[in-house]
Amino acid sequence: MSTASVTKDNWWALVLGGVATTIFGVAVVFWPGLTLLVLLYLFGAYVLISGIVDVMGGLSSVGQADSWFLAVALGAFELGVGVYLLRHVAVKFATFIVLIGFVLIARGIIEAAGAYLNTRLSSRAQALSYLAGLATLVAGIIVLFAKQSQGVAFVWILGLYGIVIGTIHITQLASGNNK
Secondary structure: OOHHHOOHHHHHHHHHHHHHHHHHHHHHHOOOOOOHHHHHHHHHHHHHHHHHHHHHHHHHOOOOOOOHHHHHHHHHHHHHHHHHHHHOOOOOHHHHHHHHHHHHHHHHHHHHHHHHHOOOEOHHHHHHHHHHHHHHHHHHHHHHOOOOOOHHHHHHHHHHHHHHHHHHHHHHHHOOOEO
8 A cells, every 4th residue: 555645544554555565575476486377467466456455545534644646546557457467367478567667666656755745644654655665666667677588587576575565564554654
């Protein structure tokens, strides 16, 4: 979940998003026989769940968070990508990489912008949001510009992204989201 719209009332969205991201990361890193089709299903399901959580979290924080609209926009984009990937499982590897790169770049930008706009976050939670946004943006750029021949590196980047960002999101809850 994007921390752009996290409030005391919808902390559950941050935890659910963090857990889903961590599970995705662990599955990708520790599943050595991962095929492209399985990775497509995993990422499609992850992005679909993330989109639902972002939309619900954003809508539940209307009037409470300064940047709720960013979470809703990101969620709608992720829902579209998730549905597309799950309906078009024969997508080419190059298209799959581009979609993953764009999702991660959009998430990174919105995460960082949300940290800046959401003045109700504690300074520690805001710093963690910036860190998560920057790490996600960098992962998206690396994935987007990776050559198709770097399949193993691509999978490791996705898996490590999931583990690190999921852990950061869960940690944000413990650091106190609101001032």
